Amino acid sequence: MQDSKKILSDNNVSITNPRILVLEALLDNKSPITVDELLTKLENQVAKSTLYRVLSDLKKINILQEFTNLENQSVVELLLDTDSHHHHLFCSDCGEIIDVEMANEFEEKLSKEIKRIEKKFNFIIEDHRLELFGKCTDLCENCS
Amino acid sequence: MQDSKKILSDNNVSITNPRILVLEALLDNKSPITVDELLTKLENQVAKSTLYRVLSDLKKINILQEFTNLENQSVVELLLDTDSHHHHLFCSDCGEIIDVEMANEFEEKLSKEIKRIEKKFNFIIEDHRLELFGKCTDLCENCS
DNA sequence: GTTATAAATGAGACTTATTCTCATTTATTG
DNA sequence: CAATAAATGAGAATAAGTCTCATTTATAAC
Numbered sequence: 001m002q003d004s005k006k007i008l009s010d011n012n013v014s015i016t017n018p019r020i021l022v023l024e025a026l027l028d029n030k031s032p033i034t035v036d037e038l039l040t041k042l043e044n045q046v047a048k049s050t051l052y053r054v055l056s057d058l059k060k061i062n063i064l065q066e067f068t069n070l071e072n073q074s075v076v077e078l079l080l081d082t083d084s085h086h087h088h089l090f091c092s093d094c095g096e097i098i099d100v101e102m103a104n105e106f107e108e109k110l111s112k113e114i115k116r117i118e119k120k121f122n123f124i125i126e127d128h129r130l131e132l133f134g135k136c137t138d139l140c141e142n143c144s
Numbered sequence: 145m146q147d148s149k150k151i152l153s154d155n156n157v158s159i160t161n162p163r164i165l166v167l168e169a170l171l172d173n174k175s176p177i178t179v180d181e182l183l184t185k186l187e188n189q190v191a192k193s194t195l196y197r198v199l200s201d202l203k204k205i206n207i208l209q210e211f212t213n214l215e216n217q218s219v220v221e222l223l224l225d226t227d228s229h230h231h232h233l234f235c236s237d238c239g240e241i242i243d244v245e246m247a248n249e250f251e252e253k254l255s256k257e258i259k260r261i262e263k264k265f266n267f268i269i270e271d272h273r274l275e276l277f278g279k280c281t282d283l284c285e286n287c288s
Numbered sequence: 289g290t291t292a293t294a295a296a297t298g299a300g301a302c303t304t305a306t307t308c309t310c311a312t313t314t315a316t317t318g
Numbered sequence: 319c320a321a322t323a324a325a326t327g328a329g330a331a332t333a334a335g336t337c338t339c340a341t342t343t344a345t346a347a348c
Binding site: 014016017018019046047048049050053054 | 295296297298299300
Binding site: 066068072074089091092098100102103106109110113114116117118121122123124125126127128129130131132133134135136137138 | 280
C-alpha cells in the first residue's frame with residue numbers, strides 16, 4: 001500500500017482520488033509549499049474547492065501544518081509523526097523556507113522555559129513555533 | 145509634543161491626521177489587535193484604504209509588527225524601541241494573544257543556537273519569533 | 289458483484305480582506 | 319501665503335478562501 005493511501009486509512013479518512021493527489025503532491029516536495037503553488041501543481045486534477053477541503057481534512061487529522069510566509073501567503077507542510085520536530089528559516093531575499101532542527105539542548109531549555117510560562121500565566125501550552133528570519137547568503141541565485 | 149506626533153517626526157514621516165489617529169488607537173490598547181478591530185475602532189475617522197496605507201507606512205519604519213492569529217486573521221502590534229523584546233501566547237479557547245517575555249537566560253541560549261544555525265545554513269538571521277499555543281485556564285470567561 | 293447510502297467532489301457563485309485608481313485635500317518648504 | 323509633492327477618501331478591482339448544490343464516488347451490506 002502506497003504512502004498516501006496508508007496515511008489516509010491510518011487516519012480513518014476515506015481514500016479518494018483528490019486526497020491521494022494532494023498527499024502525493026505534498027509528499028513529493030517534502031518542504032513547505034504555498035497553497036498557490038499547490039493549486040498550480042494540481043491544476044486540472046483537483047478542483048480549487050476540493051483542494052481547500054482536502055487541506056482542511058489533513059489539518060483535522062493533524063498531519064498538516066499551516067503558516068504564512070514573509071509575503072503573508074498561506075504555506076502548508078505535511079507533518080507526519082515519523083518526521084522530527086523542526087522550525088523554519090525564512091529568507092527575505094528569495095522567499096525560501098527551510099526546515100531547521102534545533103539542538104536537543106536548546107529544545108530542552110525551551111521546554112523548561114515553557115513550563116515556567118505555563119505557571120506564570122496559568123496556561124496549558126500545547127505547541128510552539130519558532131520562526132527565524134534572515135537572508136541566505138549562497139543558497140540561491142537571488143541571494144548574492 | 146504628544147507620543148504619536150513624536151513617533152512620526154522621529155521617523156521622518158509627515159504628520160497627518162489619519163496617521164495620528166491610527167497611532168493613537170494602537171497606543172491606546174497596547175497589545176496585539178486585529179486589523180478588523182482597528183478598522184471598526186476607526187470607523188468614520190479613517191478610510192479603509194488609508195488605514196491599510198498607514199499600517200504599511202508604520203511597518204516600513206519598523207515600528208509595527210504584523211502576524212496572524214489562530215483564525216488566520218491579520219493582527220498588528222506597535223513595537224517601539226522602548227518596548228522590550230517579547231513573544232506571544234495564543235489561547236485557542238478565547239482567541240486572546242498575550243505578550244510574553246522569556247527569561248534572559250533563555251534568550252541567551254536562543255541567541256547562541258541562532259549563531260550555530262547561521263553558520264550551518266550560511267544564513268544571516270536578523271530576527272526571530274516564538275509563538276506559544278495553548279489554552280488559558282482562568283484568564284477569561286470563555287476558558288473554564 | 290450489485291445496490292443503497294452517505295460522503296466527497298466539481299464548477300462556479302459568493303464573500304471578505306486587501307490593493308489600486310484617481311480626483312481632491314493637506315502638509316511642508318521657501 | 320503660494321507652490322508642490324505627498325497623503326487621503328471613496329469606491330472599483332483583485333485575490334484568497336468559502337459555500338452551494340447537482341453529480342459522482344467510496345464503502346458497507348447483501
